[in-house]
Amino acid sequence: MIKKEINPKSNKLVEEVKKDYRASQDLGIKRCMQCGLCTSNCPAARHSNYDPREIVKMVLDDNWELLDNPDLWNCFYCYTCQSNCPVNNSPCQVNQVLRQKNLHKAEYKIKMKEFSAYGDSYLDFGVGSMPKAFFDGMVKDYGKSYVDLKVNLEDIRHELGLEDYNIKGKALEDVRNILKESGFKSRLKKFKNAKES
Ligand code: SF4
Numbered sequence: 001m002i003k004k005e006i007n008p009k010s011n012k013l014v015e016e017v018k019k020d021y022r023a024s025q026d027l028g029i030k031r032c033m034q035c036g037l038c039t040s041n042c043p044a045a046r047h048s049n050y051d052p053r054e055i056v057k058m059v060l061d062d063n064w065e066l067l068d069n070p071d072l073w074n075c076f077y078c079y080t081c082q083s084n085c086p087v088n089n090s091p092c093q094v095n096q097v098l099r100q101k102n103l104h105k106a107e108y109k110i111k112m113k114e115f116s117a118y119g120d121s122y123l124d125f126g127v128g129s130m131p132k133a134f135f136d137g138m139v140k141d142y143g144k145s146y147v148d149l150k151v152n153l154e155d156i157r158h159e160l161g162l163e164d165y166n167i168k169g170k171a172l173e174d175v176r177n178i179l180k181e182s183g184f185k186s187r188l189k190k191f192k193n194a195k196e197s
């Protein structure tokens with residue numbers, strides 16, 4: 001279910017983040033010393049204006065304007081920042097909480113459509129895969145080498161002695177059954193319907 005709008009005056013933003021179930025109990029956000037290690041290793045920061053150190057600072061500064069910062073959507077949850085943070089903070093988790101607080105807003109529902117395509121890829125291929133909608137952007141960023149990788153992925157994997165990336169046959173059926181029985185499929189459907197309402 002999509003969260004209702006929260007009242008910025010009722011709580012500090014950092015407390016809203018810490019009490020969210022997406023945040024680890026020992027999230028070290030209040031210990032952030034602005035060292036910038038997260039930003040220096042963040043792939044999203046390398047390719048856009050997104051800055052995890054700055055995001056954390058804005059939360060600590062109780063700056064609610066952050067919720068409407070479109071750069072928040074450039075993080076793709078690789079967790080590199082979390083692995084590198086010396087005080088056990090996770091800008092990645094912080095980002096997840098912030099994004100979720102905005103999903104009920106009409107202007108962000110389009111994002112739900114984009115991200116629900118990741119769910120479709122599990123149903124279609126049995127693994128997470130880059131949604132078609134992001135393909136043009138990836139080609140723009142990485143050029144022909146990205147196209148070559150996509151076209152030749154299975155051959156490259158075989159040369160490296162790895163199995164196919166995409167799951168096939170009975171294994172794929174098994175994954176689909178798990179996704180159905182666990183409720184993933186029906187929740188994905190609800191998620192997609194929510195973006196229309
Ligand atoms: S690496 Fe951790 S402590 Fe350093 S700025 Fe990022 S969140 Fe703060």
Ligand code: SF4
Pocket residue numbers: 038041042043044045052074075076077078079080081082091092095
């Ligand atoms: S999870 Fe997001 S903020 Fe953290 S390193 Fe990856 S892209 Fe950057």
